[in-house]
Amino acid sequence: MDFSFTEEQRDFRSALRQLVDKEIIPVANEWERTGRYPTEIVARLRDMGLFGITTPEEYGGLALDMVSFTLVYEELARGWMGIAGILGSHNLACWMIARHGTEEQKQQWLPRLASGECRTGIGLTEPGAGTDLQGIKTTATRDGDDYVIRGTKTWITNARHANVLPVLVKTDPSTSPAHKGMSILLVDTTTPGFEVQRDLGKLGYKGTESCEIFLDEVRVPASTLLGGVEGRGMQQALSGLEIGRLNIAGRSVGIAQASYDAALDYSRQRTAFGKPISDFQAIQLKLADIATQLQAARLMTYWAAAKADSGARVDGEAGMAKYFASETAITASLEAMRIHGGYGYSTEFNVERYYRDAPLMSIGEGTNDIMRTVIAKALVNGSVTVG
Template sequence: MDFNLSEEEVLIQATVHELAQEKFKERSQKIDEESLFPEQNIKELAELGLLGSIIEEKYGGAEASTMSYSLILEEISQACASTSVIVSVTTMVGLAIQRSGNEEQKQNYIPKIAEGQTLGAFCLTEPNAGSDPSSMKTTAKLEGENYILNGQKLWITNASHSDIFLVMANEDPKLGRKGISAFVVEKSKIKSGTFTIGPPERKMGLNGSHTSAIFFDNLLIPEENRLGGKGEGLGIALKSLDTGRIGIASQALGIAQAAFDSSVNYAKEREQFGQAIGKFQGVSFKIADMKMKLDTSRLVTRKAAWMNDQGLNHTMESSIAKAYATEAAFDITAQAIRVHGGMGFSKELPLERYHRDIQATLIYEGTNEIQRLVISRNLGL
């Protein structure tokens, strides 16, 4: 594995770093406090072609490496984690269609996502189907040349801002997971039935990333909107999560890096007992531990991204990266608050926001307990 980034990757990283630090960072507090959707951030990313960074050029993307994608999300997350979640989910939907769709589906849907005409929403979780997606109750019944969808989904990122929804539904509940198929629902082209989007959930963090429940009531979609073959839906979803988990690890890296940088600077500037607090081992050892966890997180995340770029199976490595990086970031953001003392607890600094935002990364796209299950099964246990 070559640890050096390519010239293109370095350029992409520098471009996103400048944009995030100069524009996103100053908007992030207001976005969090008022639960504002970061529309301007998304617009600026779309103008740079970063909503389709790993989408093929012929579908409007930049066809960059998975490593570039990881760097993009890391840099965005250092300034505004809510924005990175929106980008991550949108990319995951576009990539799933590119991987599993036919040519007509690819031409119809992917450019709209890659060029920023709309966002994508990934619809898997339900009230009784979280870590166990095979328990989903949403159904898809084929009638003539159309499917009729009924059911509901929970915790759908981008729901109120998307037109393209990747929905997993069960065609044959008797088959369990083998009956699940994937469908593309284009909200603006619904002709029959109802598609209801609930209000954004009130959350602990990531407040600029709006998350809602959605409801299908006899929703009619053309048979041609099925993605892949009958019963292939769960496989499509899980394959998407392999890449998505690299994105979550990258988000955690960005948040942790921001907390770490702030802690190092504060430890050098803040003085007590006649010297900088970083001179005291009680502080310096905390920061040393933060550095070890941060660098290890970056290594496992980049390994997973590199493996994906090489066309290697990376299911286990993505789970390792997601679980380790998010838990490390949880510890790093908690320690950053302690390094900053009372100011860390204050909303005047973003440290408390970092710690709130990181909580969701331990849960979505598969809880870290599920990541451990994936890892152990890949070890033959």
């Protein structure tokens, strides 16, 4: 098993690190504190082509391999997790359009999405339906050549900046099981009745907005039905979430890496009783635990990403990576805060931000309890073997 990066991947990582170190880390704390949207950083992401990392080359994208895809999120989250979120939802939607859309839908949206001229996200979650997507209440009723959408979506990243939003709806609410009556519509956000109602306050994950959206008699052409066939929305969403878990695993590794770096640097600089606190065994044990879990999370994450590059389904592997890496991020950020002592609780130090950002990774793209059931099913059906 070879876990090393190719020369091209190492060069790509180096370019990402330069961006993060020079243009993101120096401003992250202040911009988050003031609620400033990272317009300049978004422009740099656009210039680097990062809005097209899941878009095929024939539509103007980079079509990155899954290892490089995961690298993007690790490096960006190491600097500011909210920045990774801006790209995450966008590229997940692009992947779904590229994978499941009609040729007309791909031609209409992918070139502009890949260039960053247009932006997107994904409208799945509702006030009463997060993990249980089959419980959504948003409906789309066929009316001649149109669908009329009624409902509410919540926790929608990029909502205020999206030009098109894939929205999960029930086109046949009476069908059982419910997933057979679910579809995805590509909704132009300028359509009358589409309203971003409010930004939701959050513990962490700042820099990008998370909004509630109201769809009040939103009329869209039938041609916006993703793939052109009703009843496939649940499968389309779940296939996207599979690679989305690599995104979350990568972000988790980035947060854990940033936590480790901060803890190690601080332990070398901070003195107590006449010597650096890194000389004390209690601190050394914490550093050893963080570093070991971090490296294990990184190896598991890129193992899953490499398998995805083989074309195989990676429900179990991506679930394992997301589960383990996100728990590692939570532990690493907490231990880094403890190593900082009282300063770890200060907004002048980055570790308090890592501590606030990390918990979302155990929730996003499926809670970790759900991940454990996904992993178990993959073990039972034999799609993942251990040993």
